[in-house]
Amino acid sequence: MTGPRRLLAVMQKEFRQLRxxxxxxxxxxxxxxxxxxxxxxAINFDVRNLDAAVADQAGTxxxxxxxxxxxxxxxxxxxxxxxxxxxxxxxxRRGEIAVGIHVPADFExxxxxxxxxxxxxxxxxxxxxxxxxxxxxxNMPIGNDSRPPGRPQRxxxxxxxxxxxxxxxxxxxPGLIGIILTLTMMLFTAVAIVREREHGNLxxxxxxxxxxxxxxxxxxxxxxLIGLIQLALIVGVGKLLFDVPVRGSVVDLYVAAAAFIxxxxxxxxxxxxxxxxxxxxxxxxxxxxxxxxxxSGFVFPFDGMPPLAQWLGELLPNTHFIxxxxxxxxxxxxxxxxxxxxxxxxxxxxxxxxxxIRRFSRRLD
Amino acid sequence: MNTGSNTGRNADDRGEPFAIEARGLSKRxxxxxxxxxxxxxxxxxxIYGFLGPNGSGKxxxxxxxxxxxxPSSGGATVLxxxxxxxxxxxxxxxxxxxxxxxxxxxxxxxENLEFIADIYAVPRAGRDARIEEMLETYDLVEQRxxxxxxxxxxxxxxxxxxxxxxxxxxxxxxxxxxxxxDPKSRRDFWAKLFALAEGGTTxxxxxxxxxxxxxxxxxxxxxxxxxxxxxxxxxxxxxTGMSVIEVTAEDPFHAQEALAGRDEVVSVTxxxxxxxxxxxxxxxxxxxxxxxxxxxxGIDADCRLVxxxxxxxxVAVTQPxxxxxxx
Numbered sequence: 001m002t003g004p005r006r007l008l009a010v011m012q013k014e015f016r017q018l019r020x021x022x023x024x025x026x027x028x029x030x031x032x033x034x035x036x037x038x039x040x041x042a043i044n045f046d047v048r049n050l051d052a053a054v055a056d057q058a059g060t061x062x063x064x065x066x067x068x069x070x071x072x073x074x075x076x077x078x079x080x081x082x083x084x085x086x087x088x089x090x091x092x093r094r095g096e097i098a099v100g101i102h103v104p105a106d107f108e109x110x111x112x113x114x115x116x117x118x119x120x121x122x123x124x125x126x127x128x129x130x131x132x133x134x135x136x137x138x139n140m141p142i143g144n145d146s147r148p149p150g151r152p153q154r155x156x157x158x159x160x161x162x163x164x165x166x167x168x169x170x171x172x173x174p175g176l177i178g179i180i181l182t183l184t185m186m187l188f189t190a191v192a193i194v195r196e197r198e199h200g201n202l203x204x205x206x207x208x209x210x211x212x213x214x215x216x217x218x219x220x221x222x223x224x225l226i227g228l229i230q231l232a233l234i235v236g237v238g239k240l241l242f243d244v245p246v247r248g249s250v251v252d253l254y255v256a257a258a259a260f261i262x263x264x265x266x267x268x269x270x271x272x273x274x275x276x277x278x279x280x281x282x283x284x285x286x287x288x289x290x291x292x293x294x295x296s297g298f299v300f301p302f303d304g305m306p307p308l309a310q311w312l313g314e315l316l317p318n319t320h321f322i323x324x325x326x327x328x329x330x331x332x333x334x335x336x337x338x339x340x341x342x343x344x345x346x347x348x349x350x351x352x353x354x355x356x357i358r359r360f361s362r363r364l365d
Numbered sequence: 366m367n368t369g370s371n372t373g374r375n376a377d378d379r380g381e382p383f384a385i386e387a388r389g390l391s392k393r394x395x396x397x398x399x400x401x402x403x404x405x406x407x408x409x410x411x412i413y414g415f416l417g418p419n420g421s422g423k424x425x426x427x428x429x430x431x432x433x434x435x436p437s438s439g440g441a442t443v444l445x446x447x448x449x450x451x452x453x454x455x456x457x458x459x460x461x462x463x464x465x466x467x468x469x470x471x472x473x474x475x476e477n478l479e480f481i482a483d484i485y486a487v488p489r490a491g492r493d494a495r496i497e498e499m500l501e502t503y504d505l506v507e508q509r510x511x512x513x514x515x516x517x518x519x520x521x522x523x524x525x526x527x528x529x530x531x532x533x534x535x536x537x538x539x540x541x542x543x544x545x546x547d548p549k550s551r552r553d554f555w556a557k558l559f560a561l562a563e564g565g566t567t568x569x570x571x572x573x574x575x576x577x578x579x580x581x582x583x584x585x586x587x588x589x590x591x592x593x594x595x596x597x598x599x600x601x602x603x604x605t606g607m608s609v610i611e612v613t614a615e616d617p618f619h620a621q622e623a624l625a626g627r628d629e630v631v632s633v634t635x636x637x638x639x640x641x642x643x644x645x646x647x648x649x650x651x652x653x654x655x656x657x658x659x660x661x662x663g664i665d666a667d668c669r670l671v672x673x674x675x676x677x678x679x680v681a682v683t684q685p686x687x688x689x690x691x692x
Contacts, residue, residue: 002486009483204467208484209457364433
């Protein structure tokens with residue numbers, strides 16, 4: 001029974017060290033809370049309150065009503081009125097406005113002619129998101145009473161499921177769990193072995209009867225607990241501040257997260273056996289973190305990515321975890337229904353762990 | 366049981382008379398031959414010293430003996446086990462104290478001892494009593510709740526020794542254990558080592574202090590990876606093949622200059638106003654030779670023949686080899 005005792009000894013040591021490491025302890029709570037606040041509030045794909053200026057050359061009651069209706073969509077906030085379209089272009093170029101509304105002098109005649117646009121929206125098209133939203137405005141009917149009879153009906157109706165209001169936070173927070181856990185879990189373990197090497201502890205440790213497996217497992221188990229605490233924190237803050245639902249089972253969410261945390265910890269340990277210094281370990285962490293943000297489906301819809309990027313994305317634990325969290329939290333799916341994603345995480349953990357244990361040298365040369 | 370060993374004295378009843386036996390042990394790092402064909406026999410229950418300057422291969426040898434480094438050629442048997450092949454089976458039976466403090470600075474003295482006790486699976490029933498015993502033996506009772514990183518050099522060294530012997534190893538490997546401690550702590554430390562050896566523990570200790578080397582039962586002098594001499598300190602002192610003349614002069618600088626010019630003189634080392642002059646024993650009447658030379662130069666000095674010290678041994682054996690010389 002010396003095996004479990006050694007394992008427990010390593011775990012106890014990790015906990016004791018962690019308790020005294022105030023900065024790491026602070027990061028356990030600080031990183032999730034700060035990140036979710038940043039992402040929840042700042043990263044917002046909902047387009048609202050674009051700065052706009054108007055050049056109303058018609059100046060009729062109906063043109064003023066049209067401009068009012070545009071403003072009521074809340075997509076734009078009209079901050080200035082100018083005389084000519086040239087002035088709109090000028091402001092657009094200087095970056096003072098994102099949208100310019102030009103109502104031509106013959107506005108009244110144009111609305112009666114379905115072949116000619118009634119007005120122009122000048123858009124800074126550099127940001128495709130803004131362009132897309134403003135394009136939708138182009139379909140806005142002009143005045144309820146003035147709808148031309150021949151206007152074509154839409155051929156398809158879109159019914160948004162799971163996030164009918166189209167709120168970004170609902171989509172971002174489940175993905176954010178993966179990003180935060182990737183960052184903190186990998187960072188903690190990536191430096192774990194390197195730090196012992198740098199402090200000289202490793203030379204003593206590899207001269208004791210503790211086995212590599214005991215050492216590795218003893219190092220990751222405490223962090224699985226920490227990861228689960230972070231999960232509770234993110235889900236809690238997400239629910240409280242951004243009203244992000246957990247529609248599926250919380251148990252399923254925790255099961256999925258445990259597998260994902262283990263995958264990241266194992267990967268971190270592997271990086272730790274590769275890196276020669278704590279600084280290198282950090283660099284390697286970010287080397288994994290960036291694709292985890294960009295290729296996992298967190299930022300860009302996964303199905304829209306080129307095949308190579310998708311293929312790389314499938315290799316990242318975060319890709320599978322984001323599918324799991326979005327499924328469980330938003331679509332009320334279960335881990336059993338999403339078993340391929342769960343299995344991928346388990347396989348990843350086992351493979352990374354084997355690599356870490358094999359790479360860990362019990363010698364100094 | 367009699368294996369006909371030449372030291373005989375410590376052949377105990379465990380099977381092998383030697384705790385460590387190395388044959389042609391070598392380690393190459395790239396183009397540097399750090400340890401060169403080392404033959405070594407360390408008797409049980411003795412303190413065996415490695416004396417040599419930095420870079421002489423002391424640490425590398427110790428690391429090979431506990432399985433941390435793989436020999437480039439040659440091999441060693443430690444406590445009857447081959448290294449590095451049987452290193453795993455060896456680990457529970459040896460204690461190792463690294464040159465640099467390698468316990469956890471962010472754990473307390475007690476926590477470090479508990480960790481080591483659990484890692485070595487010290488029987489649970491006696492664990493706490495054993496830790497208590499270590500705290501008392503190594504004078505750490507008051508520091509038990511102190512973080513190891515905040516202790517003095519001497520305290521850290523005592524903790525490291527306590528952790529190395531906690532599981533009652535048969536063999537202790539100590540890599541320059543006293544390099545970071547004051548003379549008083551060094552003396553106390555050696556008293557602890559003698560107590561351990563008395564209890565049957567074999568101790569291999571590396572040092573670059575002559576006074577420490579002198580305390581060892583036996584020692585090997587290493588120079589640039591090679592063993593240049595080994596034996597009991599007294600044997601080494603008597604077997605230098607050198608006459609040592611101590612010269613006390615008002616003007617040691619000019620005396621040194623004068624003597625260094627003579628072909629017969631192997632080396633002149635200044636210690637304050639005294640010089641230690643080494644002349645090979647094959648030169649007859651070395652004392653007269655030195656006196657005459659100084660007189661001829663008009664240097665007033667008092668010369669006398671003395672017993673070689675360990676430092677003289679060290680100087681003698683690390684001189685470039687001369688064909689006619691034999692120790």
